[in-house]
Amino acid sequence: MIEPGLTPAQVRQLFPSLQHRVHLATCAIAPPSTPLTAALHLMLAALLTTPWPEFESMTDYVREHAATVLGAATEQIALVPSVSVGTYQVASTQRWRGSRRRVLVSASDFPGVAHVWLAQQVRGCDVVFIDTAAGTDPLDAYRAALDEHTALVCAPLVTYRDGLRLPISDLAHAAHQAGAKLVVDASQAAGVMPVDVASLDCDYLITTTSKYLLGLPGLALLYARHPAAGPKPTLTGWQARQHPMAFDPLTLDWPASARRMETGTPAIAAVYAAVAGLQLIERLDLTAVHQHVTSLVNHAAQRLRAHGERLTLPKAEHRGAHLVLHDPQPQVLADWLERHNVLTAPRAGVLRIAFHAFNDHEDVAQLCDAIERHRSHGMAGNGRRP
Ligand SMILES: Cc1ncc(COP(=O)(O)O)c(C=O)c1O
Numbered sequence: 001m002i003e004p005g006l007t008p009a010q011v012r013q014l015f016p017s018l019q020h021r022v023h024l025a026t027c028a029i030a031p032p033s034t035p036l037t038a039a040l041h042l043m044l045a046a047l048l049t050t051p052w053p054e055f056e057s058m059t060d061y062v063r064e065h066a067a068t069v070l071g072a073a074t075e076q077i078a079l080v081p082s083v084s085v086g087t088y089q090v091a092s093t094q095r096w097r098g099s100r101r102r103v104l105v106s107a108s109d110f111p112g113v114a115h116v117w118l119a120q121q122v123r124g125c126d127v128v129f130i131d132t133a134a135g136t137d138p139l140d141a142y143r144a145a146l147d148e149h150t151a152l153v154c155a156p157l158v159t160y161r162d163g164l165r166l167p168i169s170d171l172a173h174a175a176h177q178a179g180a181k182l183v184v185d186a187s188q189a190a191g192v193m194p195v196d197v198a199s200l201d202c203d204y205l206i207t208t209t210s211k212y213l214l215g216l217p218g219l220a221l222l223y224a225r226h227p228a229a230g231p232k233p234t235l236t237g238w239q240a241r242q243h244p245m246a247f248d249p250l251t252l253d254w255p256a257s258a259r260r261m262e263t264g265t266p267a268i269a270a271v272y273a274a275v276a277g278l279q280l281i282e283r284l285d286l287t288a289v290h291q292h293v294t295s296l297v298n299h300a301a302q303r304l305r306a307h308g309e310r311l312t313l314p315k316a317e318h319r320g321a322h323l324v325l326h327d328p329q330p331q332v333l334a335d336w337l338e339r340h341n342v343l344t345a346p347r348a349g350v351l352r353i354a355f356h357a358f359n360d361h362e363d364v365a366q367l368c369d370a371i372e373r374h375r376s377h378g379m380a381g382n383g384r385r386p
Contacts, residue, residue: 027354158320214277218267237263
């Protein structure tokens with residue numbers, strides 16, 4: 001059991017790999033913690049018994065504690081295999097009838113999310129992309145497109161590529177005034193800053209558990225403000241029944257809770273990992289964690305800019321937990337950094353540098369020293385000039 005009120009140094013000690021490696025890639029995947037490893041051993045031990053009662057109670061634990069972390073009720077949380085499936089479940093419970101059949105999707109949404117909406121076009125949904133790139137005013141861009149035809153507004157809390165934090169509660173207000181609902185992808189925010197569905201005033205929120213929530217791939221959380229509103233989900237399974245243990249193939253009923261959006265057996269290893277991650281997250285002061293990562297983002301930005309690196313840096317109030325460095329060959333740079341024990345997260349044209357509670361200023365120094373060495377060695381991919 002982890003003690004309440006962990007300091008960044010105490011959090012760091014729970015990640016043994018950090019003793020010999022700088023992990024700046026949590027925007028892609030979390031490093032393994034000691035509690036996560038212990039949880040996976042528990043799961044393996046359960047396999048030597050009749051594991052289903054324990055698997056079920058771990059799954060219940062995730063629903064309950066995910067609800068606490070997001071400020072929701074347990075009945076408003078569904079466990080889904082991925083953010084893409086969670087988005088699909090939201091889409092499948094919309095009607096796309098009459099004149100209100102439009103979805104506004106950020107052009108900076110994660111591709112998997114955007115693809116789900118695009119695939120809804122065959123059902124009559126009208127998809128409009130909104131430019132929310134750094135440098136634009138995302139709220140104005142959404143407002144200009146919102147009208148009586150808008151059914152849903154979809155937005156990331158923090159964009160996966162540029163680390164831009166969107167003004168979600170203002171967007172919720174604008175969406176609701178136009179009679180639309182708001183769907184938020186919080187995958188780049190949940191676990192590293194306060195994410196509270198009531199303050200955000202969103203209607204749906206989806207997040208992976210494999211990044212800042214410190215779990216494993218294979219499990220995502222879906223919050224629905226009114227889970228039973230609208231049509232029943234068409235992607236379903238025995239876990240979405242009123243009485244899953246009745247094992248009745250002839251009865252298709254849906255509970256009123258968000259479990260109606262679940263499907264079959266969840267990825268059990270990811271469930272155990274999520275328990276470990278949520279236990280750790282619940283012992284952090286996420287406001288303090290947000291301040292901590294913001295100071296690391298700012299420090300890294302200052303030092304990298306001083307050495308001529310080209311960055312995308314949103315305005316102070318719109319920064320997330322990662323920094324974006326432009327490089328024509330980000331994979332080459334990431335591979336070089338990895339060989340020097342610094343893990344980062346490359347994407348097309350950019351290197352993402354992500355911070356969590358376990359990172360510190362020494363990590364920033366190691367990253368910057370390594371990048372400076374890489375540049376001065378004249379390696380391929382010097383992206384310092386536009
Ligand atoms: C913002 C965001 N949403 C979603 C995902 C993942 O989506 P899925 O769980 O469907 O793979 C990622 C990254 O992997 C992401 O950065």
